[in-house]
Every structure is written in structure tokens, then in C-alpha cells.
Amino acid sequence: MNAVMESVRIPATGVLLEADVAVPDPARGVVLFAHGSGSSRLSPRNRFVAGELRTVGIGTVLADLLTREEENVDTVTGTLRFDIGMLAGRLLDLADWLRGYEPAAGLGHGLFGASTGAAAALVAAAARPDTIRAVVSRGGRPDLAEGSLASVRQPTLLIVGGRDHEVLRLNREAMREIPGETRLDVVPGATHLFEEPGALDRVAHLAADWFTRHLAA
Template sequence: MTAVKIPAGTVDAIELSGELVVPPAATGIVLFAHGSGSSRFSPRNTYVAKVLQQQGMGTLLFDLLTHAEDQNHVLRFDIGLLTQRLLAATAWLQEYSETKALKIGYFGASTGAAAALQAAAEMRTAVAAVVSRGGRPDLAGETALSRVVAPTLLIVGGADYGVIELNEQAYAMLRCRKRLSLVPGATHLFEEPGALEQAASLAADWLAEYLCDQVEED
């Protein structure tokens, strides 16, 4: 694991702290966009990142906001700002020597899912796949959702009532290859036994399909 500092692309010279892992022979890397009030140390995202790493994918867990910014509740829900930070991190990966040749995927949780989809709409084919876990993809807005071309998986807890419906609304607006998967009995944070493991498995399978080079059998 490498601790990195990512220029946020603002006039204030803000740097975002991140943790970068690139397994040997990786062909893809996943940027994590966490939800409001969370950080790169989120135990749920950290768990998912380890599952992806075990399948040969690189991961970048980073803070979308500085510590001072995160104290401002309004900024936590500023999807436009979160999207710009995610795009800045994407641009950094595209220039960084260890990652510039890797396919890019996004994994978003809560409000981070909206930022991931807005960024994917902006990046178009430069993003290979998107996964939302317990996310608010509806906050990305219909214009952005309709412009996403990256294959997108929406993972929602089967008992996360209210959020399920919001994901269904966003799903209907997507024009890309897409899938909506419910994890039975899971609530918003996937705290039930086996729920996070199932969500991570769904995410890993989806991302591996688009980020990992498949070895053809004779």
C-alpha cells in the first residue's frame, strides 16, 4: 500500500489523501467514492477493496473532502464538488506511472455513487465500469444518468426501503448496460451477517468482467 497525495485541481492547491494498492499484473484499478461523513478508512469500503485486490484489481481509497471541508455538512452533499474531486483523482491516475496504463472503474457508496455516475458521464468510454453500493444514484440527475456509457451495477439492500425505489428510478434513466441487484435482508449499511460479503462478491464479479484481461481457453 502506498500513501499518496492527489492534487484536487482547485486554485487553493488542496491535496486529497489516499491509499493506493496495485497488485502485480493488474490491468485495472477501481477508485472508491465514499458516502457523506465517511472517509478512506471506511471499514466497508476497505473490505470491498481487499476483495478486489484479491482478484488482481488495483484500488484507490481516497478522501473526497479535506478534514476541514468534511466538517461542513453541506459540502458532504455537494455532488458537483464530489464529482470534480473524483475527476481530479482520475486525471492523476491517468498520469501516475504505476496506473496510467490501467483500465478505470468506479465504486461509489451513498452520495459517492452519484459522484461516480456524474464522473462516468463526463469520462464516457474512459471509465470501464461503475458499481454503486447502497448508493444514491438518483442524485446524479437524469441528464448525467442518461449519458453514462460504462456498464453499471446498482447494489441495494433488500430491506433498504426507500433507497430501493430511488435506485429503481435511477436505473430506469440509465441507457448503458446495467443491472440492479438486491441483497436479501440487507439494510443500508449491509451490517447483517454475510450481507457485505455478498455485495463485495457482486461488485468484484462485475468489475472484473470489464477491468481484468480475460484469458481465453483453447
């Protein structure tokens, strides 16, 4: 399968964000990744999932939601990774940029969020019901998107490890607040980072199936 693959710098409010973009030809849609606490576009878990999505014809945008300077500050303070409003705003800036990116022209957009990044993805989805078509959360913290959950009408898949007990409870509570189609998939034996053998493969399979179903024009 041919693909456009490039590293770019995408303008967001007051900053430039580093991103790796890959769009297969042909493509079924394109997914923006929102990384979790203290992570970046180089996250091996998200890069694995992104690679699996591309094998089924779904483009991916892996972007840093913090600049290098901000990452240095966050390493010390641990505060920016929980600034869900700022992270969601940058996701929206990335989504707006993607609408004008020629290799992805006309493709439906999805969001894949991990941990705190899932909260940012849900806030962004609530703000863009016309352009964002589906959301997948891996080990997400939907409770941090509390004020936006009632406005998320896109099909939303929540994936949680069976041994990630507190996050599983938070996701079950969030399901009751999201009015759109929502499904919870529990990966047996998996902990928060899905490091157990086969756990991340299951996440990638579930995400690929969800986006394949919901991103097609």
C-alpha cells in the same frame, strides 16, 4: 501476489487529497472509491471491499474527497457531502492523476460509489466515457445524479439492501434513465449499511465479478 502500496497526496482543484493506493502485480484494472455521507478513505466497509478486489487482481484508490478542514465544516453543516458537483469534480481529478501513475499505466478505470458517493461516481462516469469503463454503486443515491444519468453508458451495477426500501425504489427508477448496460442486485435482508452477517461479503463478490468482467483491456 505482489503489490505497490503507498499513501499519497493527490492534487485536485485548489486542494490536496489524502489517498491510499494499492495496485497488484499483475493487475486487471484499478478502481477509485467515492465514499458516502460523512465517510472517508478509512471507511471499514469500503476498505473491506477494496481488500477483496485486490485479491482478484484489481487495484484500488481510497481517497478522501474532502480535506480535514472541509470535513470539520461538514460535520457541523452536513452540506458538503451533498455537493455532488464538487465531489464528482474531485473524482475526475483523481482519475486524471491515475492516468499518469506509473504502476497503473494502461489499466482500465472503474468507480465504486457508496450512498451519496455513488451519485458523484455516476456524474464522473458521464463526464469520462473514454477512460472510465465500469461503475458499481452500493446503497447509492443515483437520484442525486439526476441530470447525468442519461449520459452514463458504462456498464453499471446497482447493489441495494432488500430492507433499504426507499433507496431500492430510487435505484429502480434510475435504471430506467441509464442507457448503458445496467443491473440491479438486491441483497436479501440487508439494510442501508449492509451490516448484517454476510451482506458485505455479497457486495464484495458482486463488485469483484463486475469489475473483473468489464475492466480488462
